[in-house]
Amino acid sequence: MSVFRPRLRGLVSKLALFYLLLSLPTLVIVESVILTYEFQRFVGGVKDGSLEGAADKGAHELRQHWSQLHGRDAKNTLPLQVWLDGWILRLQQPRGGLTPDESYILLELSDVPLGAAILGHDATLLARTQGNAQWALDLPSQSEIATTRSGSDSSPRRLSGGDTTFTIQRILVPMHDASGAHLGWLFVELRVPPPWRHLLVDSSFESPTVFAFLVVFGLASSLFLAAWVTRRLSRIGRAATAWSRGDFSGRIDDHSRDEIGGLSDMLDGMALDLKGLLRSRAQLATLAERQRLARDLHDTVKQKAFALNLQLATARRMLGEGSGGERLELAQRLTQQIQQELGQILDEMRASDAELPFAERLRMRASDWAHTSGATLGFDIDDIPAQATGIEDSLLRIIDEALSNVLRHSGAQHVDVSLRRTAERVSLVIADNGRGAAEDATGGMGLRNMRERAEALPGGRFEFVSTAASGTRVAVSFKTEVNR
Numbered sequence: 001m002s003v004f005r006p007r008l009r010g011l012v013s014k015l016a017l018f019y020l021l022l023s024l025p026t027l028v029i030v031e032s033v034i035l036t037y038e039f040q041r042f043v044g045g046v047k048d049g050s051l052e053g054a055a056d057k058g059a060h061e062l063r064q065h066w067s068q069l070h071g072r073d074a075k076n077t078l079p080l081q082v083w084l085d086g087w088i089l090r091l092q093q094p095r096g097g098l099t100p101d102e103s104y105i106l107l108e109l110s111d112v113p114l115g116a117a118i119l120g121h122d123a124t125l126l127a128r129t130q131g132n133a134q135w136a137l138d139l140p141s142q143s144e145i146a147t148t149r150s151g152s153d154s155s156p157r158r159l160s161g162g163d164t165t166f167t168i169q170r171i172l173v174p175m176h177d178a179s180g181a182h183l184g185w186l187f188v189e190l191r192v193p194p195p196w197r198h199l200l201v202d203s204s205f206e207s208p209t210v211f212a213f214l215v216v217f218g219l220a221s222s223l224f225l226a227a228w229v230t231r232r233l234s235r236i237g238r239a240a241t242a243w244s245r246g247d248f249s250g251r252i253d254d255h256s257r258d259e260i261g262g263l264s265d266m267l268d269g270m271a272l273d274l275k276g277l278l279r280s281r282a283q284l285a286t287l288a289e290r291q292r293l294a295r296d297l298h299d300t301v302k303q304k305a306f307a308l309n310l311q312l313a314t315a316r317r318m319l320g321e322g323s324g325g326e327r328l329e330l331a332q333r334l335t336q337q338i339q340q341e342l343g344q345i346l347d348e349m350r351a352s353d354a355e356l357p358f359a360e361r362l363r364m365r366a367s368d369w370a371h372t373s374g375a376t377l378g379f380d381i382d383d384i385p386a387q388a389t390g391i392e393d394s395l396l397r398i399i400d401e402a403l404s405n406v407l408r409h410s411g412a413q414h415v416d417v418s419l420r421r422t423a424e425r426v427s428l429v430i431a432d433n434g435r436g437a438a439e440d441a442t443g444g445m446g447l448r449n450m451r452e453r454a455e456a457l458p459g460g461r462f463e464f465v466s467t468a469a470s471g472t473r474v475a476v477s478f479k480t481e482v483n484r
Helices: 004-047 050-064 066-071 078-091 104-109 142-148 195-200 206-244 259-319 323-349 358-373 389-410 439-443 445-455
Strands: 114-120 125-128 157-159 167-176 182-192 376-381 414-422 425-432 461-467 471-479
Touching (some): 004 050, 004 182, 050 078, 078 125, 389 414, 389 445
Parallel strands (some): 376 414
Antiparallel strands (some): 157 167, 414 425, 461 471
């Protein structure tokens, strides 16, 4: 487990790093896509004349209040300044401003996106809005003013912009009173940086907020996920460590229905199979050793004891009934006792059929039948967990009856015996290449006995198929009962 734990801690750090690395590009992509889309819609509205229309409405409003704002005291420009600042604020409103639905993009891209100025009839500056450190209002030049001076025409004029770093539009609107006398000009300038400059240079309020949220979400979710996953992986690691020491008593017992739960179920099943396999191997090894010792004792000690008994009998006949013969008779009786006791020991050492694993018992039964019948056998036998004694006996009775039917009725030259385990079921199939059963064989006692034995097993199913072309196939399946 000391090797397993650092890997689990590494999983936590990797998940946290993954979320952190994912959060920044996700934030940039999402914000750039949204800003670019909104910026294009805003620029489209401006190109369609939204700024010119707003400037024209502003100039009309200013003409209506000109006498109140500037007519009484020409030297007092404060009322014009107040009106100009209010008008610029109205243009920057998120709803109902310069463009009805996209005006909020102005505040996203720039702190001071709009600037305006009011010029007198002689082009003197009467009022202007304050800019910022990045840009100053680009007032119209004398040549631009001279170009727009055209009698009583009050339509907005679009002036050229000189800075290519920003999206700039400059509008100059002449103002005339009702009699056509020239009052002055209303000038407005739009200066908006492109979205890439906002993303790379400037920083909006939402960016650090969203980034902080993504960081917290990434850390919290990675810690939660890693802790939930690694806790279950630790259980798998502990169980695997116990299994490696040969202790199969522990189980993972993860009953979740996700991938880790499915893996845990398969590992638990594998542990049960390994436990049964090791137990079967140990039993086979023990039985094989006992058989070897029994053979060695039979071929050496027992044979020598038998030869010694013969020698003693011969010597006794040669000596007759004298005192020496009596002693030889006593030695002969002791030798006979040794033979009898040795025979009992050999019988005890020989393994009985019930001591073998079921798969080996099935193999031995089928092999003995093959030696008797002369037919060839094909085996496909899996090691299955030990079953209840009644289940194993019923299966052996079915095998004996099926092979007996092959010998009596089929005349087959080859028989395939298959014992397979899939999931929680075990299937036993005996198939031959003989003539097939007679028409009245389906109602025979032997077939009925096999069907009853099969259906009495847990979840037992029985199938009998017999044709002249493909021989006879007997299939039995049941739900396995594992002895834990």
